[in-house]
Amino acid sequence: MTVVVVVEGVVIALLALLVVGLLRSHAEILRRLHQLGAGLEPDEAPAPPPGGPRPGRDFQVMPQVPSPPDREAFGGVADIAGAGVDDDAVTVRVTGVEHDTIVAFLSAGCLTCQRFWDAFRKPKKLGLPAGVRLVVVTKGRHEESPTAIGRLAPPGIPLVMSSDAWVDYDVPGSPYFVLVHGPSGRVRGEGTGPDWEQVSSLLNQASGDSAADADLAGRRVRKPVSDAEREARVDRELLAAGVRPGDPSLYEATDPADHDEGDHDHDHAAGHDGHDHPEAASS
Amino acid sequence: MKVSSHGIETDLPPGWEGRISLRRAPDGHDRALGSAGEVPNPVVHLANFPLPEQRGDFGSGAVDVMGSGDVLVVLFEYGPESVGQALFDRQGIPTALRPAMFSGSALQRTLPSQAGCQVFFTTAGRAFCCYVVLGRHDEAARLVPKANTTLRATRIGPR
Numbered sequence: 267m268t269v270v271v272v273v274e275g276v277v278i279a280l281l282a283l284l285v286v287g288l289l290r291s292h293a294e295i296l297r298r299l300h301q302l303g304a305g306l307e308p309d310e311a312p313a314p315p316p317g318g319p320r321p322g323r324d325f326q327v328m329p330q331v332p333s334p335p336d337r338e339a340f341g342g343v344a345d346i347a348g349a350g351v352d353d354d355a356v357t358v359r360v361t362g363v364e365h366d367t368i369v370a371f372l373s374a375g376c377l378t379c380q381r382f383w384d385a386f387r388k389p390k391k392l393g394l395p396a397g398v399r400l401v402v403v404t405k406g407r408h409e410e411s412p413t414a415i416g417r418l419a420p421p422g423i424p425l426v427m428s429s430d431a432w433v434d435y436d437v438p439g440s441p442y443f444v445l446v447h448g449p450s451g452r453v454r455g456e457g458t459g460p461d462w463e464q465v466s467s468l469l470n471q472a473s474g475d476s477a478a479d480a481d482l483a484g485r486r487v488r489k490p491v492s493d494a495e496r497e498a499r500v501d502r503e504l505l506a507a508g509v510r511p512g513d514p515s516l517y518e519a520t521d522p523a524d525h526d527e528g529d530h531d532h533d534h535a536a537g538h539d540g541h542d543h544p545e546a547a548s549s
Numbered sequence: 550m551k552v553s554s555h556g557i558e559t560d561l562p563p564g565w566e567g568r569i570s571l572r573r574a575p576d577g578h579d580r581a582l583g584s585a586g587e588v589p590n591p592v593v594h595l596a597n598f599p600l601p602e603q604r605g606d607f608g609s610g611a612v613d614v615m616g617s618g619d620v621l622v623v624l625f626e627y628g629p630e631s632v633g634q635a636l637f638d639r640q641g642i643p644t645a646l647r648p649a650m651f652s653g654s655a656l657q658r659t660l661p662s663q664a665g666c667q668v669f670f671t672t673a674g675r676a677f678c679c680y681v682v683l684g685r686h687d688e689a690a691r692l693v694p695k696a697n698t699t700l701r702a703t704r705i706g707p708r
Contacts, residue, residue: 345550345566347550347551347552350568350570352570354554354555354569354570354571354591355552355553355554355567355568355569355570356552356567356568357550357551357552357561357566357567357568358566358599359550359564359565359566359599362563362564363564363599365599399599421602421603422601422602422603423602424599424600424602
């Protein structure tokens with residue numbers, strides 16, 4: 267009888283340990299899902315990354331794909347060279363060009379990638395921002411089946427098979443997208459999403475933020491050179507005459523004789539807090 | 550950036566991109582594309598603008614999107630039977646094109662303001678046509694040196 271009780275106690279203890287472990291694991295999973303924006307509340311916004319979101323640099327990341335590397339200076343942007351489905355040798359310029367480029371890293375065997383392969387078959391419906399070029403990059407011919415890629419290759423969109431590009435861009439997995447500013451070669455945004463609509467909206471936002479900044483800078487009216495020179499000359503002459511900023515002589519002089527108390531909304535007897543009068547001439 | 554295939558290599562200048570591919574094997578229905586059984590030869594497209602994916606051998610499709618500052622260089626290889634023919638007497642890749650060599654009448658398909666130039670040559674026992682299209686004829690003085698730079702960076706060896 268005692269043995270039975272002891273055995274039961276041991277089993278219960280082990281079960282309790284198992285339950286505690288499962289609960290902790292479940293809590294960790296929920297915490298990670300919440301951070302990735304897949305929490306229980308559908309309207310809940312995803313938690314921003316540590317240090318705050320970086321404008322134009324943060325994408326919604328799928329749970330299966332690791333977050334983009336946390337680095338300020340992306341060291342991997344490079345022009346893309348490899349093989350094409352039809353072409354034997356292909357190079358695509360991404361840096362030092364007038365247009366921006368969305369580099370889409372896809373693979374043939376990735377189930378999520380299939381949504382993008384399907385979307386890219388209708389390039390006119392992708393809603394790409396003006397001046398943005400889409401380029402698809404898969405791994406090289408020794409890692410991807412050219413036949414399979416050939417069946418998936420969307421018409422009219424450059425496709426390069428290049429494992430080197432995956433290394434250059436430090437791609438964590440597919441699907442993965444990098445938006446590159448053509449003239450500077452800098453990364454405007456990178457990451458992934460469950461479908462093209464989400465990735466497209468985030469890329470548009472990144473492009474729009476940069477475009478808005480550029481538009482604002484372009485709208486600023488620069489002071490004409492002649493005005494600036496005239497102001498500098500006047501400043502020099504005033505300083506040479508001993509007139510410094512705030513000097514009363516710079517302000518409209520008022521004749522004490524014309525200085526009517528009715529012009530003021532306060533009582534002189536109460537003092538002149540708030541403004542000064544030029545010294546009255548002795549009569 | 551280098552693009553290399555079929556014994557052809559080009560070290561592209563900044564802003565240029567390229568394709569080297571084998572022409573599709575002709576089926577004989579369109580004689581302009583060759584006769585059935587013909588072994589396809591390489592064709593090279595080099596451009597300082599984004600190359601569209603749908604292109605003809607001599608750049609149709611690409612010339613349609615060219616702007617005033619754009620240059621397209623096509624190297625089209627002919628079969629070994631062309632080696633030794635008078636048309637291909639010139640030896641070596643042409644690298645000293647001049648604006649006077651360009652005209653609208655040299656275009657495969659005349660497009661307003663564009664100009665083209667064709668030079669046939671033989672190198673490494675291979676016969677080629679070098680076809681260069683300028684996006685704007687008026688800009689030839691500025692654009693032709695760009696084409697020459699790219700051609701000078703091109704090497705053709707035995708296939």
